[in-house]
Amino acid sequence: xxxxxxxxxxxxxxxxxxxxxxxxxxxxQAWADCDVDAPNLHLVSGxxxxxxxxxxxxxxxxxxDPLRCTACNRCHEVCRFDAITVGATYTVDPIxxxxxxxxxxxxxxxxxxxxxxxxxxxxxxxxxDQTFSTATLLMGSGTTGKLVTAVKDQLKGxxxxxxxxxxxxxxxxxxxxxxxxxxxALMVAEPSMSGLADLKRxxxxxxxxxxxxxxxxxxxDVNREKCEAIEAYCLREEIPFxxxxxxxxxxxxxxxxxxxxxRSESPAAVAIKTIWERTNALLETL
Amino acid sequence: xxxxxxxxxxxxxxxxxxxxxxxxxAAVAGDATYLDCDVEEPNGHLFLKxxxxxxxxxxxxxxxxxxxxxxxxxxxxxxxxxxALAVIKGSLLIFSEICHSxxxxxxxxxxxxxxxxxxxxxxxxxxxxxxxxxxxxxxNIGEPSGVPLIKELxxxxxxxxxxxxxxPGSGCLVxxxxxxxxxxxxxxxxxxxxxQNLALVHELVTLMGKPAALVLxxxxxxxxxxxAYARANNLPxxxxxxxxxKLGRLTSDGELAVEKDEHYRFLFTTxxxxxxxxxxxx
Numbered sequence: 001x002x003x004x005x006x007x008x009x010x011x012x013x014x015x016x017x018x019x020x021x022x023x024x025x026x027x028x029q030a031w032a033d034c035d036v037d038a039p040n041l042h043l044v045s046g047x048x049x050x051x052x053x054x055x056x057x058x059x060x061x062x063x064x065d066p067l068r069c070t071a072c073n074r075c076h077e078v079c080r081f082d083a084i085t086v087g088a089t090y091t092v093d094p095i096x097x098x099x100x101x102x103x104x105x106x107x108x109x110x111x112x113x114x115x116x117x118x119x120x121x122x123x124x125x126x127x128x129d130q131t132f133s134t135a136t137l138l139m140g141s142g143t144t145g146k147l148v149t150a151v152k153d154q155l156k157g158x159x160x161x162x163x164x165x166x167x168x169x170x171x172x173x174x175x176x177x178x179x180x181x182x183x184x185a186l187m188v189a190e191p192s193m194s195g196l197a198d199l200k201r202x203x204x205x206x207x208x209x210x211x212x213x214x215x216x217x218x219x220x221d222v223n224r225e226k227c228e229a230i231e232a233y234c235l236r237e238e239i240p241f242x243x244x245x246x247x248x249x250x251x252x253x254x255x256x257x258x259x260x261x262x263r264s265e266s267p268a269a270v271a272i273k274t275i276w277e278r279t280n281a282l283l284e285t286l
Numbered sequence: 287x288x289x290x291x292x293x294x295x296x297x298x299x300x301x302x303x304x305x306x307x308x309x310x311x312a313a314v315a316g317d318a319t320y321l322d323c324d325v326e327e328p329n330g331h332l333f334l335k336x337x338x339x340x341x342x343x344x345x346x347x348x349x350x351x352x353x354x355x356x357x358x359x360x361x362x363x364x365x366x367x368x369x370a371l372a373v374i375k376g377s378l379l380i381f382s383e384i385c386h387s388x389x390x391x392x393x394x395x396x397x398x399x400x401x402x403x404x405x406x407x408x409x410x411x412x413x414x415x416x417x418x419x420x421x422x423x424x425x426n427i428g429e430p431s432g433v434p435l436i437k438e439l440x441x442x443x444x445x446x447x448x449x450x451x452x453x454p455g456s457g458c459l460v461x462x463x464x465x466x467x468x469x470x471x472x473x474x475x476x477x478x479x480x481x482q483n484l485a486l487v488h489e490l491v492t493l494m495g496k497p498a499a500l501v502l503x504x505x506x507x508x509x510x511x512x513x514a515y516a517r518a519n520n521l522p523x524x525x526x527x528x529x530x531x532k533l534g535r536l537t538s539d540g541e542l543a544v545e546k547d548e549h550y551r552f553l554f555t556t557x558x559x560x561x562x563x564x565x566x567x568x
Contacts, residue, residue, distance in 0.1 A: 009327055010300065011299060011301040011302075011454040012299060012300045012475070013300075013301060016479060035455075036457075037454070037456050038298050038299050038455050038482070038486060039482075040478075040479040043478050059368075078393070080388055095461055095494075098367075098386055098388065100386060101367050102390040105393065106393070137456065137457060139456065140461070140490070144457040168454075168455065169301075169327065169454045170324075170327055170454065172326045172425070172430055172431060172459070173430040173431060175326075176428070176430060190538075193540035194327075194540070197327070197329060197332065198327040201326070205427050208427060222534050222535065223534075223539065226538055226539075252476070252506070255477060255478065255479065256477055256509060
């Protein structure tokens with residue numbers, strides 16, 4: 001399966017707007033929301049005929065039996081995640097605990113056990129030959145990278161030749177997990193000082209994983225000079241620059257109604273259609 | 287540990303205006319500290335333009351094996367919850383990038399074959415802008431977790447007020463950021479995307495027992511799903527920043543609105559006073 005990933009570095013540049021429009025325009029059979037920290041693609045993916053839910057489990061977390069704990073402090077001494085709360089008997093902060101089991105190994109009373117913990121929900125939605133994979137992270141859970149991998153893995157059974165993945169902001173573990181195995185990462189940049197700084201860091205991250213990149217600029221007319229600076233950067237770095245999308249007030253209205261931009265003739269929608277054609281042509285060469 | 291007030295600026299969704307709100311609040315806060323906890327994509331320094339004072343490399347310990355001492359017993363690899371150690375054909379392999387630096391393997395190794403070596407994960411930059419201390423951490427490219435950088439930044443709280451610019455999302459980086467805060471200021475845009483992610487981050491701050499209030503950003507009149515969420519969920523709305531092309535332009539050029547426009551100086555000064563009021567009543 002080939003994977004087109006939409007990323008940005010900076011948040012709020014329009015990843016989901018571009019991804020959802022691409023999904024509708026391309027008629028792709030498989031897509032996923034890899035932004036498990038803040039998923040939104042389901043809001044513009046329409047309704048499905050079947051939906052499966054699965055529990056996603058994190059590493060088991062430590063639990064201290066208060067009847068056996070003698071407050072000897074050994075667990076507190078070794079824990080590097082500040083997860084042990086000191087008291088008459090000690091307790092574990094499940095948000096801070098990463099499940100390393102060091103405390104269990106040092107407890108002289110055998111008071112510590114590891115208990116399975118649910119960290120999120122995985123959803124697989126289908127209609128006809130289309131499959132949409134998404135997830136939500138349970139509040140207080142931290143392993144977003146592994147959950148992203150699980151979201152991607154859910155698409156493997158679909159047999160679709162191409163999948164479109166909506167990524168998350170930043171460059172850390174969820175982004176690394178979404179980049180792994182991607183055919184192309186399309187970066188949606190914003191014409192601002194922050195936008196360019198963040199774009200450079202996410203492109204560097206894609207390069208580490210040897211994923212080819214391309215760039216588009218959204219809300220390009222908000223700052224023409226910064227847009228040109230991004231285009232010049234791409235030229236210098238030999239990164240395909242696939243076009244610009246104008247600021248378009250009607251986008252917010254459409255998205256707030258849960259509508260897909262692909263059916264609109266608004267300036268932003270027209271620009272994204274052109275960019276999809278260029279992206280698709282670029283994908284053919286990879 | 288700081289005695290002053292620590293305010294974390296959060297949003298769930300990216301690009302709603304966390305950095306805009308954080309840097310402008312910091313710029314009007316006087317004797318204060320600004321911490322950029324968005325260690326993956328730190329941008330606050332672009333606006334605050336601090337005079338550099340110092341740089342410090344932040345490291346984290348990772349295991350290194352002395353193959354002449356390792357007898358391939360697999361005690362460490364069987365115990366590693368993160369599967370960062372594996373014994374293949376009798377010799378130990380270490381996958382540093384998935385190691386969580388918990389320290390268990392050194393403790394368990396009967397041969398003393400594992401030692402902890404410090405590896406750089408990023409740089410913490412300290413600067414100043416008048417009375418404002420500015421600390422930013424920049425995570426190395428390819429590093430999976432910025433949590434140790436945020437822990438380190440948390441130690442730099444100081445002055446009467448510390449403003450923390452948070453990473454987007456609601457995962458582990460955000461937990462670590464909120465852990466340092468006395469008060470959480472949420473920033474949301476008037477979209478259903480914004481509302482969804484606002485609800486997630488509001489759930490998180492509630493779970494962590496932190497008082498919170500909301501700033502509506504980029505308001506355009508008409509339907510505002512984030513505003514409706516706040517009203518339905520007893521989240522106080524303490525400011526509203528209307529969509530303003532001029533503000534967008536200033537921000538995209540890396541300018542501080544409070545320095546370029548009296549209206550915004552008044553808005554952010556008032557917002558800071560409102561936050562202090564909310565904290566007193568919390």
